[in-house]
Amino acid sequence: MKAAVIVFPGSNCDRDLKVALAQSMGRDPDMVWHGDSQLPPTDLIAIPGGFSYGDYLRAGAMAANSPIMREVVKKAAAGTPVLAICNGFQVATETGMLPGALLRNAGQKFVCRDVNLLITSQNERFVGGFELGEVVRFPVAHHDGNYFADTDTLEELEAEGQVAFKYAGADGELTAEANPNGSLNNIAGIYNKAGNVLGLMPHPERLISEELGGTDGRRFFDHLVNSIV
Amino acid sequence: MTEITKEIVAEHGLSEDEYQELLRVLGRVPNLTELGIFSVMWSEHCSYKSSKKWLKTLPTSAPWVICGPGENAGVIDIGDGQAAIFKMESHNHPSYIEPYQGAATGVGGIMRDVFTMGARPVANMNALRFGRPDHPKTRHLVSGVVAGISGYGNCMGVPTVGGETNFHSSYDGNILVNAMTVGIADTDKIFYSAAAGVGNPVVYVGSKTGRDGIHGATMASAEFDDDSEEKRPTVQVGDPFTEKLLLEACLELMATDAIVAIQDMGAAGLTSSSFEMADKGGVGIELNLDQVPMREEGMTPYEIMLSESQERMLMVLKPGREEEARRIFEKWELDFSVIGKVTDTGRMVLTMQGETVADLPVAPLADAAPEYDRPWVKTPIQAPIRGEDVAAPNDLGEALIKLMGSSEIASRKWIWEQYDHMVMGDTIQRPGGDAAVVRVHGTGKALAITTDCTPRYCFADPVTGGAQAVAEAWRNITATGALPLAITDCMNFGNPQRPEIMGQFVGCIEGMKNACLALDFPVISGNVSLYNETNGTGIHPTPAVGGVGILKDLAHMTTLAFKEDGDIVLLLGDLTGEMGQSLYLREIEGREEGAPPTVDLAKERKYGDYLRAMIEKGLVTAAHDISDGGLGVALAEMALAGNIGAELEIETDLPPHAALFAETQAAYVITAKPDDVEMLRGFALADDIPLHILGTIGHTDLKIGGWLTISLGRLRDVHAGWLPELMAGPGSEQE
Numbered sequence: 011m012k013a014a015v016i017v018f019p020g021s022n023c024d025r026d027l028k029v030a031l032a033q034s035m036g037r038d039p040d041m042v043w044h045g046d047s048q049l050p051p052t053d054l055i056a057i058p059g060g061f062s063y064g065d066y067l068r069a070g071a072m073a074a075n076s077p078i079m080r081e082v083v084k085k086a087a088a089g090t091p092v093l094a095i096c097n098g099f100q101v102a103t104e105t106g107m108l109p110g111a112l113l114r115n116a117g118q119k120f121v122c123r124d125v126n127l128l129i130t131s132q133n134e135r136f137v138g139g140f141e142l143g144e145v146v147r148f149p150v151a152h153h154d155g156n157y158f159a160d161t162d163t164l165e166e167l168e169a170e171g172q173v174a175f176k177y178a179g180a181d182g183e184l185t186a187e188a189n190p191n192g193s194l195n196n197i198a199g200i201y202n203k204a205g206n207v208l209g210l211m212p213h214p215e216r217l218i219s220e221e222l223g224g225t226d227g228r229r230f231f232d233h234l235v236n237s238i239v
Numbered sequence: 240m241t242e243i244t245k246e247i248v249a250e251h252g253l254s255e256d257e258y259q260e261l262l263r264v265l266g267r268v269p270n271l272t273e274l275g276i277f278s279v280m281w282s283e284h285c286s287y288k289s290s291k292k293w294l295k296t297l298p299t300s301a302p303w304v305i306c307g308p309g310e311n312a313g314v315i316d317i318g319d320g321q322a323a324i325f326k327m328e329s330h331n332h333p334s335y336i337e338p339y340q341g342a343a344t345g346v347g348g349i350m351r352d353v354f355t356m357g358a359r360p361v362a363n364m365n366a367l368r369f370g371r372p373d374h375p376k377t378r379h380l381v382s383g384v385v386a387g388i389s390g391y392g393n394c395m396g397v398p399t400v401g402g403e404t405n406f407h408s409s410y411d412g413n414i415l416v417n418a419m420t421v422g423i424a425d426t427d428k429i430f431y432s433a434a435a436g437v438g439n440p441v442v443y444v445g446s447k448t449g450r451d452g453i454h455g456a457t458m459a460s461a462e463f464d465d466d467s468e469e470k471r472p473t474v475q476v477g478d479p480f481t482e483k484l485l486l487e488a489c490l491e492l493m494a495t496d497a498i499v500a501i502q503d504m505g506a507a508g509l510t511s512s513s514f515e516m517a518d519k520g521g522v523g524i525e526l527n528l529d530q531v532p533m534r535e536e537g538m539t540p541y542e543i544m545l546s547e548s549q550e551r552m553l554m555v556l557k558p559g560r561e562e563e564a565r566r567i568f569e570k571w572e573l574d575f576s577v578i579g580k581v582t583d584t585g586r587m588v589l590t591m592q593g594e595t596v597a598d599l600p601v602a603p604l605a606d607a608a609p610e611y612d613r614p615w616v617k618t619p620i621q622a623p624i625r626g627e628d629v630a631a632p633n634d635l636g637e638a639l640i641k642l643m644g645s646s647e648i649a650s651r652k653w654i655w656e657q658y659d660h661m662v663m664g665d666t667i668q669r670p671g672g673d674a675a676v677v678r679v680h681g682t683g684k685a686l687a688i689t690t691d692c693t694p695r696y697c698f699a700d701p702v703t704g705g706a707q708a709v710a711e712a713w714r715n716i717t718a719t720g721a722l723p724l725a726i727t728d729c730m731n732f733g734n735p736q737r738p739e740i741m742g743q744f745v746g747c748i749e750g751m752k753n754a755c756l757a758l759d760f761p762v763i764s765g766n767v768s769l770y771n772e773t774n775g776t777g778i779h780p781t782p783a784v785g786g787v788g789i790l791k792d793l794a795h796m797t798t799l800a801f802k803e804d805g806d807i808v809l810l811l812g813d814l815t816g817e818m819g820q821s822l823y824l825r826e827i828e829g830r831e832e833g834a835p836p837t838v839d840l841a842k843e844r845k846y847g848d849y850l851r852a853m854i855e856k857g858l859v860t861a862a863h864d865i866s867d868g869g870l871g872v873a874l875a876e877m878a879l880a881g882n883i884g885a886e887l888e889i890e891t892d893l894p895p896h897a898a899l900f901a902e903t904q905a906a907y908v909i910t911a912k913p914d915d916v917e918m919l920r921g922f923a924l925a926d927d928i929p930l931h932i933l934g935t936i937g938h939t940d941l942k943i944g945g946w947l948t949i950s951l952g953r954l955r956d957v958h959a960g961w962l963p964e965l966m967a968g969p970g971s972e973q974e
Binding site: 022023026029030059060061063064065120123153216218222223 | 386389390393394395396478479480481483484571572655656657658659660661662663664666667669678793
């Protein structure tokens with residue numbers, strides 16, 4: 011399997027994502043610079059967290075217009091799986107690959123902590139390694155993770171099984187306390203209609219070993235790699 | 240041309256004597272640009288003129304020290320051809336005036352100091368001091384400083400893994416913002432600042448130069464008065480995105496061998512960086528200021544040389560390597576400009592529009608920098624306060640609850656949840672423990688990092704307080720199982736021209752020196768911040784210590800959390816019952832009095848070395864040193880971290896409140912498997928080390944037989960609640 015990690019000026023989780031993918035794939039992903047207009051042949055495109063272009067204008071807005079993203083959007087439309095984490099999720103909504111927007115956190119502050127996530131859909135490729143209704147733990151670290159979409163879009167996302175993860179309590183209860191940023195319906199991650207693009211605010215690449223405090227992220231990547239191979 | 244009058248000299252913060260010395264060195268009257276350059280080079284901030292005499296007495300060497308004080312940061316060997324490079328620096332004055340930008344640019348500046356030397360920053364820490372919690376400015380300052388640190392560090396993608404925060408009225412008018420960065424480099428790829436090679440190009444990279452921050456270094460060398468807030472324009476504005484690009488571009492260029500010398504432009508900007516590079520290399524430098532990338536038109540030589548615009552670097556390259564370097568900086572969309580060359584004249588010559596605008600001798604100017612032996616008086620010693628001298632509380636449990644929810648002990652989670660403390664994927668121990676533990680990327684070893692100082696001890700007895708700051712850093716590193724290697728310090732004091740303040744400085748240095756020697760824990764970098772006074776009232780003396788240690792194998796690491804039902808709880812060390820300057824005395828009795836607890840460095844060394852050896856043998860399941868709030872608070876913190884209670888019995892001749900709340904030094908609470916206790920005791924006995932069994936872990940209460948029983952839920956509520964409640968309090972400002 012081959013994977014490509016997109017690197018923008020200001021990306022800062024690119025190395026973490028590379029390490030997590032390499033651990034599960036057994037080989038390094040290609041690191042692709044934002045100014046390139048061609049993607050190498052790849053089975054997975056990963057857009058990492060960070061502050062692409064300093065989050066100037068709006069988080070993800072400038073990255074969405076970079077040469078490489080035109081290519082990513084094309085590949086996504088043709089069915090290549092895309093994993094967009096944190097700033098990557100923001101970029102994906104700015105390109106229109108995913109619906110909705112990520113607003114400033116309801117608490118107005120940056121928030122970095124582990125969160126519990128309820129698996130709310132059955133997308134074999136991305137979350138087939140987890141049970142529907144299972145609660146997993148990934149960390150969040152963001153200032154703009156407050157998911158917003160209009161009512162029709164929200165209803166459609168829920169009805170079509172496009173909501174991937176929801177912020178939850180330890181037993182899966184969807185409470186306001188479990189929601190770190192004010193996201194509508196406690197939404198932490200969503201798929202596009204075709205189900206080949208996943209955007210999520212939490213960082214699975216940060217919990218990939220017992221030393222780091224958890225392995226749910228490892229399970230996520232192991233399954234993703236297996237399902238693509 | 241501006242005539243240099245007495246008023247202009249005074250506005251530049253130079254004394255009459257200093258100006259006369261300037262005339263002697265120069266042999267003529269300086270022009271305004273030259274006066275500006277002299278004034279910043281000779282400012283307290285850049286010249287260390289009041290502190291140098293005493294700083295020289297600190298131990299700075301050890302077999303593992305590669306580079307001690309004097310460079311951008313200190314360097315230690317951590318084995319396998321790798322080095323840890325670190326420093327702590329203050330950004331106090333700007334942070335009080337403009338908390339967000341002041342703190343942000345403090346973080347940016349210290350990271351530049353570290354990556355200038357070739358290291359990738361891997362961890363940020365901070366040591367913060369604010370005024371009393373109910374002071375009208377405190378909430379505004381806390382929220383601004385924390386947001387500033389968060390905004391800069393998070394964007395850089397360097398985890399902020401811990402620190403410390405105190406609140407005390409002595410900081411009402413002068414908060415302290417000390418930022419520390421630790422980086423990792425290969426030992427054969429460390430970069431220094433001495434310019435060399437006559438004819439080599441001098442290159443400017445990074446952001447453009449603007450009119451911001453002019454005279455920041457001079458501001459940081461004076462007391463505050465009622466008009467200080469008008470100094471806001473002297474605070475710089477940070478751009479972490481540009482710094483992230485600068486970091487990546489510098490590291491990319493450093494992977495080649497094109498760089499001869501490199502220096503970041505921090506305080507006093509282009510002046511300080513070019514002077515230091517020329518002085519260290521014993522050469523001259525010629526700069527054409529027309530080539531300096533400028534943000535706005537019409538800037539004068541004076542403004543260009545004194546600007547403290549952020550995210551800039553000065554480098555000397557090998558001849559002919561300019562284009563290769565330029566390509567890298569252009570890839571990262573940064574300015575790159577050859578602005579001059581190295582000369583053999585020993586002079587710094589600045590030209591602009593074909594005219595010479597300054598011509599100064601480098602070595603004489605640096606050598607003639609004033610150095611003062613300021614008068615000082617010893618701080619009067621206070622009498623110790625024993626447990627018997629302090630009334631027992633009505634209820635020991637309520638006293639512990641009160642301490643756990645007090646400003647000094649309450650959880651700092653509200654702060655560190657705003658810092659990305661996990662990015663880079665190597666944070667093994669997150670904030671909230673004794674020390675942060677950060678894995679060296681791609682290896683099984685790690686660095687343990689901590690910042691420590693107990694200012695109330697330093698105020699009561701500077702010698703003891705200085706020693707305690709170093710000892711506590713050493714203990715915190717030891718408690719993780721790591722071997723402490725070296726420290727950086729940030730010496731925050733009031734006005735050194737007052738003998739009692741100078742006496743605090745001299746005393747703290749003496750205590751630190753003693754502890755550094757006894758613990759093999761040298762000082763490898765640091766910074767001094769004086770004049771932390773407002774209208775004649777100084778801060779508590781605050782020699783903040785940043786310590787770094789090495790954990791050779793992550794398999795031998797402990798945390799402070801209670802682990803499993805049935806583990807045995809032990810006290811390593813003896814309770815002394817000294818109550819002077821304890822938080823108990825302050826929070827329960829409302830008294831800030833007495834001698835601080837004795838620091839016995841021989842015991843520190845012996846008990847700490849024992850603990851580390853036991854951790855390495857795998858005999859210890861949790862460890863936590865005793866500090867603020869004493870044994871009672873240490874036990875409560877361990878129980879909360881593990882979410883498990885304990886049933887304990889403390890046998891002592893001391894009054895219970897003294898046993899529980901005296902801040903005994905050289906002591907730890909540890910836990911072990913029941914089967915390992917005999918082995919632990921055997922090793923302790925052989926070395927004559929006191930080890931007392933206190934009880935067993937289990938259930939959901941902290942129970943100390945005959946003294947107190949408290950549910951973890953209640954402890955957690957008070958401990959977690961204090962800071963969020965303060966920050967949400969009535970009238971709090973919205974960000």
